[in-house]
Amino acid sequence: MNIAFFITNHGFGHLMRNMPVIIEILGSGHDHLVVVAANPHISLAKEYFRYEKIDDSKIEYVPFDTDMGWILESGSLKVDVPELEKAVSKYTTEWPERVEWAKKLFAEKDIDRVVVDIVPWALTAAKEAGIKSFLMASFTWLEQYQPYLSEDILAKYRKAYKDADKVLMYKLHDEMIPELYAERIDVGICARTMHPEQVEEIKRKAGMPIVFMSIGGSNDGIKGEIEVGNLPYIFITTPGLKLVGKNVWNLPKEINNTQDFIGAADYCISKAGWTTVAEMLAAGKPMALLKRPDVIEDTQYIKRLEDSGNAIGIYTSELSHIESVIEKLKVVKNKKNIYKNDYIAIAEIISRKL
The missing domain is CATH 3.40.50.2000 (Glycogen Phosphorylase B;)
Known part of the structure:
Protein backbone atom coordinates (compact mmCIF):
# COMPACT_ATOMS: atom_id res chain seq x y z
CA MET A 1 0.00 0.00 0.00
CA ASN A 2 1.22 3.51 -0.89
CA ILE A 3 0.13 6.29 1.47
CA ALA A 4 0.46 10.06 0.97
CA PHE A 5 0.55 12.47 3.93
CA PHE A 6 -0.37 16.13 3.35
CA ILE A 7 0.69 18.19 6.36
CA THR A 8 -0.15 21.84 6.97
CA ASN A 9 2.76 24.25 7.25
CA HIS A 10 1.02 26.06 10.13
CA GLY A 11 3.72 25.79 12.81
CA PHE A 12 5.57 22.52 13.38
CA GLY A 13 3.20 20.80 15.80
CA HIS A 14 1.08 19.22 13.08
CA LEU A 15 4.17 17.63 11.57
CA MET A 16 5.36 16.36 14.95
CA ARG A 17 2.07 14.74 15.87
CA ASN A 18 2.22 12.81 12.60
CA MET A 19 5.72 11.48 13.29
CA PRO A 20 4.69 8.63 15.67
CA VAL A 21 1.97 7.54 13.21
CA ILE A 22 4.36 7.58 10.23
CA ILE A 23 6.98 5.62 12.18
CA GLU A 24 4.37 3.02 13.16
CA ILE A 25 3.18 2.68 9.55
CA LEU A 26 6.78 2.38 8.32
CA GLY A 27 7.30 -0.48 10.75
CA SER A 28 4.30 -2.36 9.40
CA GLY A 29 5.93 -2.87 6.00
CA HIS A 30 4.01 -0.61 3.64
CA ASP A 31 5.52 -0.23 0.21
CA HIS A 32 5.90 3.52 0.00
CA LEU A 33 5.05 6.71 1.88
CA VAL A 34 4.93 10.17 0.35
CA VAL A 35 5.14 13.19 2.66
CA VAL A 36 3.98 16.49 1.15
CA ALA A 37 5.02 19.45 3.30
CA ALA A 38 6.93 22.74 3.20
CA ASN A 39 10.72 22.64 2.99
CA PRO A 40 11.39 23.54 6.66
CA HIS A 41 9.02 20.77 7.74
CA ILE A 42 10.69 18.21 5.50
CA SER A 43 14.11 19.16 6.89
CA LEU A 44 12.80 18.77 10.44
CA ALA A 45 11.19 15.41 9.61
CA LYS A 46 14.47 14.08 8.19
CA GLU A 47 16.37 15.28 11.27
CA TYR A 48 13.79 13.66 13.55
CA PHE A 49 14.07 10.30 11.78
CA ARG A 50 17.87 10.49 12.06
CA TYR A 51 17.59 11.32 15.75
CA GLU A 52 15.26 8.36 16.29
CA LYS A 53 17.49 6.10 14.13
CA ILE A 54 14.55 5.35 11.80
CA ASP A 55 15.22 4.18 8.26
CA ASP A 56 13.20 6.56 6.10
CA SER A 57 14.28 5.07 2.75
CA LYS A 58 10.65 4.17 2.01
CA ILE A 59 9.60 7.82 2.36
CA GLU A 60 9.59 10.18 -0.60
CA TYR A 61 9.53 13.83 0.41
CA VAL A 62 7.70 16.28 -1.83
CA PRO A 63 8.34 19.94 -0.91
CA PHE A 64 5.19 22.00 -1.32
CA ASP A 65 3.81 25.08 0.44
CA THR A 66 0.65 23.29 1.53
CA ASP A 67 -1.47 25.67 3.59
CA MET A 68 -2.15 29.20 4.85
CA GLY A 69 -2.76 29.17 8.62
CA TRP A 70 -2.84 32.33 10.70
CA ILE A 71 -1.46 35.77 9.88
CA LEU A 72 -0.45 37.43 13.16
CA GLU A 73 0.51 40.99 14.00
CA SER A 74 4.28 41.38 14.27
CA GLY A 75 5.64 40.74 17.76
CA SER A 76 2.36 39.46 19.15
CA LEU A 77 -0.02 36.49 19.11
CA LYS A 78 -2.94 38.64 17.88
CA VAL A 79 -4.63 37.85 14.55
CA ASP A 80 -4.05 40.44 11.80
CA VAL A 81 -7.55 40.25 10.32
CA PRO A 82 -7.12 42.45 7.18
CA GLU A 83 -3.93 40.63 6.15
CA LEU A 84 -5.50 37.25 6.93
CA GLU A 85 -8.49 37.96 4.69
CA LYS A 86 -6.25 39.12 1.86
CA ALA A 87 -3.95 36.07 2.11
CA VAL A 88 -6.72 33.47 2.43
CA SER A 89 -8.66 34.98 -0.48
CA LYS A 90 -5.62 34.56 -2.71
CA TYR A 91 -4.89 31.07 -1.36
CA THR A 92 -8.39 29.72 -2.08
CA THR A 93 -8.25 30.94 -5.70
CA GLU A 94 -5.25 28.59 -6.11
CA TRP A 95 -7.12 25.48 -4.96
CA PRO A 96 -8.24 24.19 -8.39
CA GLU A 97 -4.64 24.28 -9.64
CA ARG A 98 -3.42 22.61 -6.44
CA VAL A 99 -6.06 19.87 -6.76
CA GLU A 100 -4.92 19.06 -10.29
CA TRP A 101 -1.28 18.97 -9.15
CA ALA A 102 -2.15 16.53 -6.34
CA LYS A 103 -4.15 14.24 -8.65
CA LYS A 104 -1.12 13.96 -10.96
CA LEU A 105 1.04 13.16 -7.93
CA PHE A 106 -1.37 10.41 -6.85
CA ALA A 107 -1.23 8.84 -10.31
CA GLU A 108 2.57 9.07 -10.59
CA LYS A 109 3.15 7.56 -7.14
CA ASP A 110 0.31 5.03 -7.38
CA ILE A 111 -1.23 6.30 -4.13
CA ASP A 112 -3.84 4.11 -2.42
CA ARG A 113 -4.64 6.29 0.57
CA VAL A 114 -4.35 9.97 1.51
CA VAL A 115 -3.88 11.25 5.07
CA VAL A 116 -4.51 14.97 5.53
CA ASP A 117 -3.64 17.12 8.54
CA ILE A 118 -6.11 19.96 7.88
CA VAL A 119 -4.98 20.88 4.30
CA PRO A 120 -8.46 21.34 2.74
CA TRP A 121 -7.78 21.08 -1.00
CA ALA A 122 -5.91 17.75 -0.59
CA LEU A 123 -9.21 16.14 0.46
CA THR A 124 -10.90 17.38 -2.70
CA ALA A 125 -8.03 16.01 -4.80
CA ALA A 126 -8.38 12.58 -3.16
CA LYS A 127 -12.15 12.54 -3.73
CA GLU A 128 -11.82 13.50 -7.39
CA ALA A 129 -9.13 10.81 -7.84
CA GLY A 130 -11.31 8.18 -6.18
CA ILE A 131 -8.81 7.57 -3.35
CA LYS A 132 -9.82 6.99 0.27
CA SER A 133 -8.92 9.95 2.51
CA PHE A 134 -8.49 10.50 6.23
CA LEU A 135 -8.72 13.94 7.82
CA MET A 136 -6.67 14.03 11.04
CA ALA A 137 -7.85 16.98 13.11
CA SER A 138 -8.01 18.70 16.45
CA PHE A 139 -9.48 21.68 14.58
CA THR A 140 -10.18 22.76 11.02
CA TRP A 141 -9.73 26.18 9.44
CA LEU A 142 -13.47 26.43 8.92
CA GLU A 143 -14.35 27.07 12.57
CA GLN A 144 -11.09 28.96 13.21
CA TYR A 145 -11.74 31.44 10.41
CA GLN A 146 -15.49 31.76 11.01
CA PRO A 147 -15.30 34.93 13.17
CA TYR A 148 -13.07 36.72 10.65
CA LEU A 149 -13.78 35.78 7.03
CA SER A 150 -16.70 36.13 4.64
CA GLU A 151 -19.20 33.34 4.00
CA ASP A 152 -17.96 33.11 0.40
CA ILE A 153 -14.53 32.05 1.64
CA LEU A 154 -15.88 29.85 4.43
CA ALA A 155 -18.09 27.98 1.95
CA LYS A 156 -14.96 26.81 0.10
CA TYR A 157 -13.53 25.37 3.31
CA ARG A 158 -16.85 23.76 4.22
CA LYS A 159 -17.07 22.02 0.86
CA ALA A 160 -13.44 20.83 0.93
CA TYR A 161 -13.62 19.35 4.44
CA LYS A 162 -16.83 17.55 3.49
CA ASP A 163 -14.79 15.64 0.91
CA ALA A 164 -13.04 13.58 3.63
CA ASP A 165 -14.05 9.90 3.74
CA LYS A 166 -13.18 9.49 7.42
CA VAL A 167 -12.33 12.00 10.12
CA LEU A 168 -10.06 11.04 13.01
CA MET A 169 -10.90 13.47 15.81
CA TYR A 170 -8.24 13.92 18.48
CA LYS A 171 -9.07 14.48 22.14
CA LEU A 172 -9.61 18.13 23.08
CA HIS A 173 -10.80 18.82 19.52
CA ASP A 174 -12.66 22.01 18.72
CA GLU A 175 -16.43 21.97 18.57
CA MET A 176 -16.39 21.37 14.85
CA ILE A 177 -19.50 21.69 12.73
CA PRO A 178 -21.01 18.18 13.04
CA GLU A 179 -22.78 18.02 9.67
CA LEU A 180 -19.40 18.09 7.94
CA TYR A 181 -18.36 14.69 9.16
CA ALA A 182 -20.36 11.70 7.99
CA GLU A 183 -17.92 9.15 9.39
CA ARG A 184 -16.06 10.29 12.48
CA ILE A 185 -13.70 8.22 14.63
CA ASP A 186 -12.78 9.59 18.05
CA VAL A 187 -9.18 8.88 19.06
CA GLY A 188 -6.96 9.92 21.98
CA ILE A 189 -3.93 12.17 21.81
CA CYS A 190 -0.94 11.59 19.54
CA ALA A 191 2.41 12.48 21.06
CA ARG A 192 6.05 11.62 20.52
CA THR A 193 7.41 9.24 23.13
CA MET A 194 10.08 10.48 25.53
CA HIS A 195 13.58 9.05 25.97
CA LYS A 330 2.44 24.62 42.29
CA VAL A 331 -1.19 23.81 43.12
CA VAL A 332 -1.98 22.31 39.69
CA LYS A 333 -2.01 18.52 39.84
CA ASN A 334 -1.92 17.23 36.28
CA LYS A 335 -3.76 13.93 35.95
CA LYS A 336 -1.21 11.80 34.16
CA ASN A 337 -2.40 9.16 31.69
CA ILE A 338 -6.05 10.26 31.57
CA TYR A 339 -5.45 10.91 27.85
CA LYS A 340 -4.29 7.85 25.92
CA ASN A 341 -1.42 8.21 23.46
CA ASP A 342 -3.21 6.61 20.51
CA TYR A 343 -0.62 6.68 17.71
CA ILE A 344 -0.60 2.87 17.29
CA ALA A 345 -4.40 2.68 16.94
CA ILE A 346 -4.38 5.63 14.51
CA ALA A 347 -1.76 3.93 12.31
CA GLU A 348 -3.84 0.74 12.30
CA ILE A 349 -6.98 2.61 11.24
CA ILE A 350 -5.16 4.27 8.34
CA SER A 351 -3.47 1.03 7.25
CA ARG A 352 -6.52 -1.20 7.55
CA LYS A 353 -7.45 -3.04 4.36
CA LEU A 354 -10.67 -1.95 2.68
Whole structure:
Protein backbone atom coordinates (compact mmCIF):
# COMPACT_ATOMS: atom_id res chain seq x y z
CA MET A 1 0.00 0.00 0.00
CA ASN A 2 1.22 3.51 -0.89
CA ILE A 3 0.13 6.29 1.47
CA ALA A 4 0.46 10.06 0.97
CA PHE A 5 0.55 12.47 3.93
CA PHE A 6 -0.37 16.13 3.35
CA ILE A 7 0.69 18.19 6.36
CA THR A 8 -0.15 21.84 6.97
CA ASN A 9 2.76 24.25 7.25
CA HIS A 10 1.02 26.06 10.13
CA GLY A 11 3.72 25.79 12.81
CA PHE A 12 5.57 22.52 13.38
CA GLY A 13 3.20 20.80 15.80
CA HIS A 14 1.08 19.22 13.08
CA LEU A 15 4.17 17.63 11.57
CA MET A 16 5.36 16.36 14.95
CA ARG A 17 2.07 14.74 15.87
CA ASN A 18 2.22 12.81 12.60
CA MET A 19 5.72 11.48 13.29
CA PRO A 20 4.69 8.63 15.67
CA VAL A 21 1.97 7.54 13.21
CA ILE A 22 4.36 7.58 10.23
CA ILE A 23 6.98 5.62 12.18
CA GLU A 24 4.37 3.02 13.16
CA ILE A 25 3.18 2.68 9.55
CA LEU A 26 6.78 2.38 8.32
CA GLY A 27 7.30 -0.48 10.75
CA SER A 28 4.30 -2.36 9.40
CA GLY A 29 5.93 -2.87 6.00
CA HIS A 30 4.01 -0.61 3.64
CA ASP A 31 5.52 -0.23 0.21
CA HIS A 32 5.90 3.52 0.00
CA LEU A 33 5.05 6.71 1.88
CA VAL A 34 4.93 10.17 0.35
CA VAL A 35 5.14 13.19 2.66
CA VAL A 36 3.98 16.49 1.15
CA ALA A 37 5.02 19.45 3.30
CA ALA A 38 6.93 22.74 3.20
CA ASN A 39 10.72 22.64 2.99
CA PRO A 40 11.39 23.54 6.66
CA HIS A 41 9.02 20.77 7.74
CA ILE A 42 10.69 18.21 5.50
CA SER A 43 14.11 19.16 6.89
CA LEU A 44 12.80 18.77 10.44
CA ALA A 45 11.19 15.41 9.61
CA LYS A 46 14.47 14.08 8.19
CA GLU A 47 16.37 15.28 11.27
CA TYR A 48 13.79 13.66 13.55
CA PHE A 49 14.07 10.30 11.78
CA ARG A 50 17.87 10.49 12.06
CA TYR A 51 17.59 11.32 15.75
CA GLU A 52 15.26 8.36 16.29
CA LYS A 53 17.49 6.10 14.13
CA ILE A 54 14.55 5.35 11.80
CA ASP A 55 15.22 4.18 8.26
CA ASP A 56 13.20 6.56 6.10
CA SER A 57 14.28 5.07 2.75
CA LYS A 58 10.65 4.17 2.01
CA ILE A 59 9.60 7.82 2.36
CA GLU A 60 9.59 10.18 -0.60
CA TYR A 61 9.53 13.83 0.41
CA VAL A 62 7.70 16.28 -1.83
CA PRO A 63 8.34 19.94 -0.91
CA PHE A 64 5.19 22.00 -1.32
CA ASP A 65 3.81 25.08 0.44
CA THR A 66 0.65 23.29 1.53
CA ASP A 67 -1.47 25.67 3.59
CA MET A 68 -2.15 29.20 4.85
CA GLY A 69 -2.76 29.17 8.62
CA TRP A 70 -2.84 32.33 10.70
CA ILE A 71 -1.46 35.77 9.88
CA LEU A 72 -0.45 37.43 13.16
CA GLU A 73 0.51 40.99 14.00
CA SER A 74 4.28 41.38 14.27
CA GLY A 75 5.64 40.74 17.76
CA SER A 76 2.36 39.46 19.15
CA LEU A 77 -0.02 36.49 19.11
CA LYS A 78 -2.94 38.64 17.88
CA VAL A 79 -4.63 37.85 14.55
CA ASP A 80 -4.05 40.44 11.80
CA VAL A 81 -7.55 40.25 10.32
CA PRO A 82 -7.12 42.45 7.18
CA GLU A 83 -3.93 40.63 6.15
CA LEU A 84 -5.50 37.25 6.93
CA GLU A 85 -8.49 37.96 4.69
CA LYS A 86 -6.25 39.12 1.86
CA ALA A 87 -3.95 36.07 2.11
CA VAL A 88 -6.72 33.47 2.43
CA SER A 89 -8.66 34.98 -0.48
CA LYS A 90 -5.62 34.56 -2.71
CA TYR A 91 -4.89 31.07 -1.36
CA THR A 92 -8.39 29.72 -2.08
CA THR A 93 -8.25 30.94 -5.70
CA GLU A 94 -5.25 28.59 -6.11
CA TRP A 95 -7.12 25.48 -4.96
CA PRO A 96 -8.24 24.19 -8.39
CA GLU A 97 -4.64 24.28 -9.64
CA ARG A 98 -3.42 22.61 -6.44
CA VAL A 99 -6.06 19.87 -6.76
CA GLU A 100 -4.92 19.06 -10.29
CA TRP A 101 -1.28 18.97 -9.15
CA ALA A 102 -2.15 16.53 -6.34
CA LYS A 103 -4.15 14.24 -8.65
CA LYS A 104 -1.12 13.96 -10.96
CA LEU A 105 1.04 13.16 -7.93
CA PHE A 106 -1.37 10.41 -6.85
CA ALA A 107 -1.23 8.84 -10.31
CA GLU A 108 2.57 9.07 -10.59
CA LYS A 109 3.15 7.56 -7.14
CA ASP A 110 0.31 5.03 -7.38
CA ILE A 111 -1.23 6.30 -4.13
CA ASP A 112 -3.84 4.11 -2.42
CA ARG A 113 -4.64 6.29 0.57
CA VAL A 114 -4.35 9.97 1.51
CA VAL A 115 -3.88 11.25 5.07
CA VAL A 116 -4.51 14.97 5.53
CA ASP A 117 -3.64 17.12 8.54
CA ILE A 118 -6.11 19.96 7.88
CA VAL A 119 -4.98 20.88 4.30
CA PRO A 120 -8.46 21.34 2.74
CA TRP A 121 -7.78 21.08 -1.00
CA ALA A 122 -5.91 17.75 -0.59
CA LEU A 123 -9.21 16.14 0.46
CA THR A 124 -10.90 17.38 -2.70
CA ALA A 125 -8.03 16.01 -4.80
CA ALA A 126 -8.38 12.58 -3.16
CA LYS A 127 -12.15 12.54 -3.73
CA GLU A 128 -11.82 13.50 -7.39
CA ALA A 129 -9.13 10.81 -7.84
CA GLY A 130 -11.31 8.18 -6.18
CA ILE A 131 -8.81 7.57 -3.35
CA LYS A 132 -9.82 6.99 0.27
CA SER A 133 -8.92 9.95 2.51
CA PHE A 134 -8.49 10.50 6.23
CA LEU A 135 -8.72 13.94 7.82
CA MET A 136 -6.67 14.03 11.04
CA ALA A 137 -7.85 16.98 13.11
CA SER A 138 -8.01 18.70 16.45
CA PHE A 139 -9.48 21.68 14.58
CA THR A 140 -10.18 22.76 11.02
CA TRP A 141 -9.73 26.18 9.44
CA LEU A 142 -13.47 26.43 8.92
CA GLU A 143 -14.35 27.07 12.57
CA GLN A 144 -11.09 28.96 13.21
CA TYR A 145 -11.74 31.44 10.41
CA GLN A 146 -15.49 31.76 11.01
CA PRO A 147 -15.30 34.93 13.17
CA TYR A 148 -13.07 36.72 10.65
CA LEU A 149 -13.78 35.78 7.03
CA SER A 150 -16.70 36.13 4.64
CA GLU A 151 -19.20 33.34 4.00
CA ASP A 152 -17.96 33.11 0.40
CA ILE A 153 -14.53 32.05 1.64
CA LEU A 154 -15.88 29.85 4.43
CA ALA A 155 -18.09 27.98 1.95
CA LYS A 156 -14.96 26.81 0.10
CA TYR A 157 -13.53 25.37 3.31
CA ARG A 158 -16.85 23.76 4.22
CA LYS A 159 -17.07 22.02 0.86
CA ALA A 160 -13.44 20.83 0.93
CA TYR A 161 -13.62 19.35 4.44
CA LYS A 162 -16.83 17.55 3.49
CA ASP A 163 -14.79 15.64 0.91
CA ALA A 164 -13.04 13.58 3.63
CA ASP A 165 -14.05 9.90 3.74
CA LYS A 166 -13.18 9.49 7.42
CA VAL A 167 -12.33 12.00 10.12
CA LEU A 168 -10.06 11.04 13.01
CA MET A 169 -10.90 13.47 15.81
CA TYR A 170 -8.24 13.92 18.48
CA LYS A 171 -9.07 14.48 22.14
CA LEU A 172 -9.61 18.13 23.08
CA HIS A 173 -10.80 18.82 19.52
CA ASP A 174 -12.66 22.01 18.72
CA GLU A 175 -16.43 21.97 18.57
CA MET A 176 -16.39 21.37 14.85
CA ILE A 177 -19.50 21.69 12.73
CA PRO A 178 -21.01 18.18 13.04
CA GLU A 179 -22.78 18.02 9.67
CA LEU A 180 -19.40 18.09 7.94
CA TYR A 181 -18.36 14.69 9.16
CA ALA A 182 -20.36 11.70 7.99
CA GLU A 183 -17.92 9.15 9.39
CA ARG A 184 -16.06 10.29 12.48
CA ILE A 185 -13.70 8.22 14.63
CA ASP A 186 -12.78 9.59 18.05
CA VAL A 187 -9.18 8.88 19.06
CA GLY A 188 -6.96 9.92 21.98
CA ILE A 189 -3.93 12.17 21.81
CA CYS A 190 -0.94 11.59 19.54
CA ALA A 191 2.41 12.48 21.06
CA ARG A 192 6.05 11.62 20.52
CA THR A 193 7.41 9.24 23.13
CA MET A 194 10.08 10.48 25.53
CA HIS A 195 13.58 9.05 25.97
CA PRO A 196 14.10 8.33 29.70
CA GLU A 197 17.91 8.56 29.49
CA GLN A 198 17.79 12.00 27.85
CA VAL A 199 15.17 13.19 30.35
CA GLU A 200 17.37 12.18 33.28
CA GLU A 201 20.45 13.78 31.67
CA ILE A 202 18.60 17.09 31.26
CA LYS A 203 17.56 16.99 34.92
CA ARG A 204 21.12 16.18 35.98
CA LYS A 205 22.60 19.08 34.01
CA ALA A 206 19.99 21.50 35.33
CA GLY A 207 20.54 20.61 38.98
CA MET A 208 17.48 22.60 40.07
CA PRO A 209 13.75 22.75 39.18
CA ILE A 210 13.04 23.29 35.49
CA VAL A 211 10.49 25.53 33.78
CA PHE A 212 9.86 24.70 30.11
CA MET A 213 8.49 27.57 28.00
CA SER A 214 7.28 27.66 24.39
CA ILE A 215 5.15 29.84 22.14
CA GLY A 216 5.27 27.51 19.14
CA GLY A 217 6.55 28.02 15.62
CA SER A 218 3.59 29.74 13.93
CA ASN A 219 4.49 33.29 15.01
CA ASP A 220 7.51 35.61 15.17
CA GLY A 221 7.62 35.85 18.96
CA ILE A 222 6.52 38.16 21.76
CA LYS A 223 7.98 41.65 22.18
CA GLY A 224 9.93 42.52 25.30
CA GLU A 225 12.45 40.86 27.59
CA ILE A 226 11.57 38.83 30.69
CA GLU A 227 14.11 38.95 33.52
CA VAL A 228 14.40 35.60 35.30
CA GLY A 229 18.03 35.60 36.46
CA ASN A 230 17.12 35.98 40.13
CA LEU A 231 14.71 33.02 40.21
CA PRO A 232 15.73 29.55 41.51
CA TYR A 233 14.89 27.67 38.33
CA ILE A 234 16.44 26.66 35.02
CA PHE A 235 14.31 28.11 32.23
CA ILE A 236 14.35 26.10 28.99
CA THR A 237 12.76 28.05 26.15
CA THR A 238 12.07 27.64 22.45
CA PRO A 239 12.58 30.61 20.04
CA GLY A 240 10.28 33.62 20.27
CA LEU A 241 10.64 34.31 24.00
CA LYS A 242 13.35 36.69 25.24
CA LEU A 243 14.25 35.45 28.70
CA VAL A 244 17.24 37.12 30.37
CA GLY A 245 19.47 35.39 32.90
CA LYS A 246 22.35 32.95 33.27
CA ASN A 247 19.77 30.30 34.17
CA VAL A 248 18.19 30.35 30.68
CA TRP A 249 18.73 27.59 28.12
CA ASN A 250 17.63 28.70 24.63
CA LEU A 251 16.75 25.75 22.42
CA PRO A 252 17.45 26.08 18.67
CA LYS A 253 14.53 26.28 16.25
CA GLU A 254 15.50 22.94 14.67
CA ILE A 255 15.40 21.05 17.99
CA ASN A 256 13.74 17.68 17.42
CA ASN A 257 13.22 16.34 20.94
CA THR A 258 11.33 19.03 22.83
CA GLN A 259 9.28 16.21 24.36
CA ASP A 260 12.35 15.23 26.42
CA PHE A 261 12.69 18.76 27.81
CA ILE A 262 8.98 18.70 28.66
CA GLY A 263 9.54 15.35 30.36
CA ALA A 264 12.37 16.85 32.44
CA ALA A 265 10.42 19.97 33.43
CA ASP A 266 8.70 20.58 36.76
CA TYR A 267 6.44 23.26 35.26
CA CYS A 268 5.40 24.19 31.70
CA ILE A 269 4.32 27.58 30.33
CA SER A 270 3.21 27.49 26.71
CA LYS A 271 0.98 28.68 23.90
CA ALA A 272 -1.96 26.29 23.78
CA GLY A 273 -0.93 24.51 20.57
CA TRP A 274 -2.52 21.06 20.47
CA THR A 275 0.69 19.05 19.98
CA THR A 276 2.62 20.76 22.77
CA VAL A 277 -0.37 20.39 25.08
CA ALA A 278 -0.63 16.69 24.15
CA GLU A 279 3.03 16.13 25.02
CA MET A 280 2.63 17.95 28.33
CA LEU A 281 -0.45 15.87 29.12
CA ALA A 282 1.38 12.65 28.24
CA ALA A 283 4.19 13.69 30.60
CA GLY A 284 1.76 14.69 33.37
CA LYS A 285 3.11 18.23 33.76
CA PRO A 286 1.41 21.21 35.45
CA MET A 287 0.89 23.76 32.68
CA ALA A 288 0.09 27.44 32.29
CA LEU A 289 -1.38 28.12 28.84
CA LEU A 290 -1.33 31.52 27.16
CA LYS A 291 -4.82 32.88 26.48
CA ARG A 292 -5.57 34.23 23.02
CA PRO A 293 -9.26 35.23 23.10
CA ASP A 294 -9.32 35.78 19.32
CA VAL A 295 -8.23 32.16 18.59
CA ILE A 296 -11.06 29.65 19.15
CA GLU A 297 -8.72 26.65 19.23
CA ASP A 298 -6.71 27.94 22.19
CA THR A 299 -9.75 29.22 24.08
CA GLN A 300 -11.51 25.85 23.97
CA TYR A 301 -8.44 23.81 24.95
CA ILE A 302 -7.69 26.08 27.91
CA LYS A 303 -11.31 26.02 29.14
CA ARG A 304 -11.43 22.20 29.09
CA LEU A 305 -8.07 21.79 30.77
CA GLU A 306 -8.91 24.38 33.43
CA ASP A 307 -12.21 22.58 34.10
CA SER A 308 -10.40 19.23 34.46
CA GLY A 309 -7.73 20.70 36.75
CA ASN A 310 -4.88 20.00 34.32
CA ALA A 311 -3.93 23.61 33.57
CA ILE A 312 -4.37 27.28 34.30
CA GLY A 313 -4.87 30.00 31.70
CA ILE A 314 -2.74 33.16 31.79
CA TYR A 315 -2.27 36.25 29.61
CA THR A 316 1.06 37.18 28.03
CA SER A 317 1.18 40.27 30.28
CA GLU A 318 1.52 37.94 33.29
CA LEU A 319 4.88 36.69 32.00
CA SER A 320 6.47 39.87 33.38
CA HIS A 321 5.70 38.43 36.84
CA ILE A 322 6.66 34.88 36.01
CA GLU A 323 7.35 33.93 39.62
CA SER A 324 3.64 34.46 40.37
CA VAL A 325 2.70 32.14 37.50
CA ILE A 326 5.00 29.44 38.88
CA GLU A 327 3.45 29.82 42.34
CA LYS A 328 0.00 29.25 40.81
CA LEU A 329 1.31 26.15 39.02
CA LYS A 330 2.44 24.62 42.29
CA VAL A 331 -1.19 23.81 43.12
CA VAL A 332 -1.98 22.31 39.69
CA LYS A 333 -2.01 18.52 39.84
CA ASN A 334 -1.92 17.23 36.28
CA LYS A 335 -3.76 13.93 35.95
CA LYS A 336 -1.21 11.80 34.16
CA ASN A 337 -2.40 9.16 31.69
CA ILE A 338 -6.05 10.26 31.57
CA TYR A 339 -5.45 10.91 27.85
CA LYS A 340 -4.29 7.85 25.92
CA ASN A 341 -1.42 8.21 23.46
CA ASP A 342 -3.21 6.61 20.51
CA TYR A 343 -0.62 6.68 17.71
CA ILE A 344 -0.60 2.87 17.29
CA ALA A 345 -4.40 2.68 16.94
CA ILE A 346 -4.38 5.63 14.51
CA ALA A 347 -1.76 3.93 12.31
CA GLU A 348 -3.84 0.74 12.30
CA ILE A 349 -6.98 2.61 11.24
CA ILE A 350 -5.16 4.27 8.34
CA SER A 351 -3.47 1.03 7.25
CA ARG A 352 -6.52 -1.20 7.55
CA LYS A 353 -7.45 -3.04 4.36
CA LEU A 354 -10.67 -1.95 2.68
